[in-house]
Amino acid sequence: MEAIRNEENVQQLRNVQRLIIGMGEALLCYGAEISRVEETIQRVADHFQVEEVEMYVITNGLFVNVHQQEEHTSTRLKYVPSISVNLKKLCDINELSRRIEQEDLPVDTALKKLEQIRAAKNEPVWELVLSSGVGAAAFGFLFGGSMWDCLAAFVCGVILQMFFSFLEAKHANISKVLLDIVGGLLVTIICVILHRIGVSDHLDLAIAGAIIPMIPGVAFTNGIRDIVDGDYLSGCVRLLDAILVFCSIAIGVGLGLKL
Amino acid sequence: MLINAIGQLAAAFLATVAFSVLFHVPKKQYIVCGITGTLGWLVYLLVNLKFSNTLACFAATVVIVFCARLFAVWRKVPSNVFMISGIFPIVPGIGIYNTIYDIMIGDATAAMTSGLETFKAVAAIVLGIVCVFVIPNKWFRGLKL
Numbered sequence A: 001m002e003a004i005r006n007e008e009n010v011q012q013l014r015n016v017q018r019l020i021i022g023m024g025e026a027l028l029c030y031g032a033e034i035s036r037v038e039e040t041i042q043r044v045a046d047h048f049q050v051e052e053v054e055m056y057v058i059t060n061g062l063f064v065n066v067h068q069q070e071e072h073t074s075t076r077l078k079y080v081p082s083i084s085v086n087l088k089k090l091c092d093i094n095e096l097s098r099r100i101e102q103e104d105l106p107v108d109t110a111l112k113k114l115e116q117i118r119a120a121k122n123e124p125v126w127e128l129v130l131s132s133g134v135g136a137a138a139f140g141f142l143f144g145g146s147m148w149d150c151l152a153a154f155v156c157g158v159i160l161q162m163f164f165s166f167l168e169a170k171h172a173n174i175s176k177v178l179l180d181i182v183g184g185l186l187v188t189i190i191c192v193i194l195h196r197i198g199v200s201d202h203l204d205l206a207i208a209g210a211i212i213p214m215i216p217g218v219a220f221t222n223g224i225r226d227i228v229d230g231d232y233l234s235g236c237v238r239l240l241d242a243i244l245v246f247c248s249i250a251i252g253v254g255l256g257l258k259l
Numbered sequence B: 001m002l003i004n005a006i007g008q009l010a011a012a013f014l015a016t017v018a019f020s021v022l023f024h025v026p027k028k029q030y031i032v033c034g035i036t037g038t039l040g041w042l043v044y045l046l047v048n049l050k051f052s053n054t055l056a057c058f059a060a061t062v063v064i065v066f067c068a069r070l071f072a073v074w075r076k077v078p079s080n081v082f083m084i085s086g087i088f089p090i091v092p093g094i095g096i097y098n099t100i101y102d103i104m105i106g107d108a109t110a111a112m113t114s115g116l117e118t119f120k121a122v123a124a125i126v127l128g129i130v131c132v133f134v135i136p137n138k139w140f141r142g143l144k145l
Helices: A002-029 A036-045 A085-104 A108-119 A126-144 A149-168 A178-198 A201-213 A217-230 A232-258 B001-022 B028-051 B053-075 B081-084 B093-105 B106-132 B139-141
Strands: A051-057 A059-070 A072-079
Touching: A002 A036, A002 A051, A002 A059, A002 A072, A002 A085, A002 A108, A036 A051, A036 A059, A036 A085, A036 A217, A051 A217, A051 A232, A072 A085, A085 A108, A085 B081, A108 B081, A126 A149, A126 B001, A149 A201, A178 A201, A178 A232, A201 A232, A201 B093, A217 A232, A217 B081, A217 B106, A232 B093, B001 B081, B028 B053, B028 B081, B053 B081, B053 B106, B053 B139, B093 B106
Parallel strands: none
Antiparallel strands: A051 A059, A059 A072
16 A cells, blocks of 8 residues: 555655656746746646756756655756747746646646646747838838838848747748848848839938847846846846847848948 | 827837737736837936936836836736736847947948937936846835725
8 A cells, every 4th residue: 555655745845856857847938037947837836736956058959957865866867959949938937837736736737737838839920020120111210211221120020030930830940140231231221222223211220120139038037037036047148148149140240240 | 208208108019019919918917018018118208308428328217117016016917928028119129220220321420329318318227227137026015005
């Protein structure tokens, strides 16, 4: 009898570990800051009465060690190589962790919910393309551009997002640095052409608006937050990422202007 | 003047909502995201009337991040949702462009000037985020919204 109980406990513990590591991985991947990942893992583990949970979370990976009744210790490591920001899924997982606590969801149900969240479809591509264009155009206006500058920025934003979505759909494995250089180059060339044929009045405002969708806002803000929270390592990695993207865009735009 | 200001605020709203779509923010939070960005831009415009660009960036960032944390408690979502898209209008895109342009045409003096101006704006944003995030989470959670 004792043996069976133990067996069940071990199984339960394994599932809890699967759940918390899955949630942690998803949170990291969708653009959460380190402290949120740690807090979520801790809360879920506490809720399922894991005796001891020890974790180490950095920008691109997490280690979780759970320990129960002396003999059962298990450590798992999850590598999170790429971050694709998705704030909706981030909210959903946040909601899930709250529901686990408040509604006392069993582990299996929570695991299923987690799978559902991760498998959920994103917005259609045209929505992203359109919003990238509108965003770029609005920035052209904020910087003081005329309606024609906004139009140029809109065209650039649309083409840029189409380019990125196309590559994403192809699962092309291109380094981020190269991608941002090409993005900057693409934007600049289109803007210069539109300027030459007389669409936009101010080349600078159109380009400045059009490069905004590429600015690494998430890496930048999360990097600062991580540093404020005392996660210096992750914060530095993220800020480095942000600076690298900034520089890549600059190189791309510079190349385009030189041509 | 007034019409221009309203146009600016509308553009800031539109820009913020567009970026929240780009970052896959849940649909029911679009409006709140837009409000965050618009408030930030309003503060930026007002402070910029009298003071420097850097100070305006700082004040606007403080307002945006504060609102983001407040709204996060109200709407029960992570504050990132409002902060990331809300902060975009303050990003010194034109400064970044000018710096690149000045470097490319080989005007070192102008590049230094615009580079420094951009750097100051970014530093102000960093400082603004830091200032609000040192406020403990408990204070926000304690609010009954």
